[in-house]
Amino acid sequence: MSILSVKNLSCVYSKGTPFEHTAVDNISFDVERGDFIGIIGHTGSGKSTLVQMLNGLLKPSSGTIALDGINIWDKPKEIRKIRFKVGLVFQYPEYQLFEETVEKDIAFGPTNMGLSEKEIHERVLSAAKFVDLNSEFLEKSPFDLSGGEKRRAAIAGVIAMDPDILILDEPCAGLDPLGRDILLSQIYRYHQQRGNTVLLVSHSMEDVASVCDKVMVMNHSHLELYDTTHNVFSEGDRLNSIGLRIPQITSVIDSLIAAGIPLKKGTLTVEQAVEDITEYLKREGRL
Numbered sequence: 001m002s003i004l005s006v007k008n009l010s011c012v013y014s015k016g017t018p019f020e021h022t023a024v025d026n027i028s029f030d031v032e033r034g035d036f037i038g039i040i041g042h043t044g045s046g047k048s049t050l051v052q053m054l055n056g057l058l059k060p061s062s063g064t065i066a067l068d069g070i071n072i073w074d075k076p077k078e079i080r081k082i083r084f085k086v087g088l089v090f091q092y093p094e095y096q097l098f099e100e101t102v103e104k105d106i107a108f109g110p111t112n113m114g115l116s117e118k119e120i121h122e123r124v125l126s127a128a129k130f131v132d133l134n135s136e137f138l139e140k141s142p143f144d145l146s147g148g149e150k151r152r153a154a155i156a157g158v159i160a161m162d163p164d165i166l167i168l169d170e171p172c173a174g175l176d177p178l179g180r181d182i183l184l185s186q187i188y189r190y191h192q193q194r195g196n197t198v199l200l201v202s203h204s205m206e207d208v209a210s211v212c213d214k215v216m217v218m219n220h221s222h223l224e225l226y227d228t229t230h231n232v233f234s235e236g237d238r239l240n241s242i243g244l245r246i247p248q249i250t251s252v253i254d255s256l257i258a259a260g261i262p263l264k265k266g267t268l269t270v271e272q273a274v275e276d277i278t279e280y281l282k283r284e285g286r287l
């Protein structure tokens with residue numbers, strides 16, 4: 001059974017007013033346990049609205065979301081439990097840090113879950129480890145951390161709830177290139193080690209290409225494409241037509257193929273491209 005099954009999901013903001021706007025329009029998809037899925041789409045396409053519905057923060061206007069086969073709105077009073085199971089890291093989550101110490105901030109979610117002190121402590125340490133914040137950081141005030149460290153502390157707070165599904169809405173936004181690379185590799189490691197399902201909303205095609213197995217493409221409130229990363233980024237023209245692009249390296253390799261060099265189509269990372277080009281040059285006796 002799919003961990004998440006979404007059927008005919010819609011979200012209409014300000015219904016019945018002149019500002020009525022359908023932000024998610026009749027979309028359906030399944031997510032398999034352990035998947036690492038990228039969600040891309042132009043600004044305003046409905047990505048944040050969609051993920052807020054998936055963790056029960058926003059109620060759908062119509063349609064259903066089943067988590068492990070059970071409709072998450074079957075028992076509206078228990079919707080809080082869904083938020084522990086489907087952990088959502090908002091865009092710019094560092095603005096939600098408010099406790100005296102980083103440790104207390106990370107412990108906020110597990111404390112609300114009613115866990116024992118011992119379990120909370122263990123979860124805080126394990127979550128902090130995923131984002132490389134050592135014990136020295138745990139005692140600091142969150143306000144004394146750098147921007148990137150604050151972001152990592154906020155993400156650790158959601159990881160500490162040990163959600164079955166971790167959703168990150170633009171986790172790398174506003175970080176410098178090194179900060180982005182570090183955070184992305186920590187998220188990748190989290191997925192590898194815990195084997196949990198991860199959904200990553202991102203404007204960076206490079207980031208999605210380097211870590212995600214599948215990609216959802218949102219376009220004007222609709223689900224335009226949902227396939228393996230390789231297949232989605234092989235649809236360069238279709239993505240261009242909706243204002244998105246393929247990763248730069250995919251596009252460079254496509255141009256080389258068009259120029260008659262026999263390389264593999266749908267190359268997703270620079271490392272893959274280097275390997276492929278080196279192999280080709282060796283075959284040709286030019287290296």
Ligand SMILES: Nc1ncnc2c1ncn2[C@@H]1O[C@H](COP(=O)(O)OP(=O)(O)OP(=O)(O)O)[C@@H](O)[C@H]1O
Pocket residue numbers: 013014021022023041042043044045046047048049050
């Ligand atoms: N609370 C709200 N009330 C009314 N309209 C909203 C609300 N939140 C979002 N919208 C509108 O719904 C549409 C989808 O917004 P959403 O934030 O889901 O897009 P997004 O794909 O996450 O965009 P971005 O890439 O800029 O984060 C947009 O047109 C937005 O203006």
Ligand SMILES: [Mg+2]
Pocket residue numbers: 047048049091169
């Ligand atoms: Mg958004």
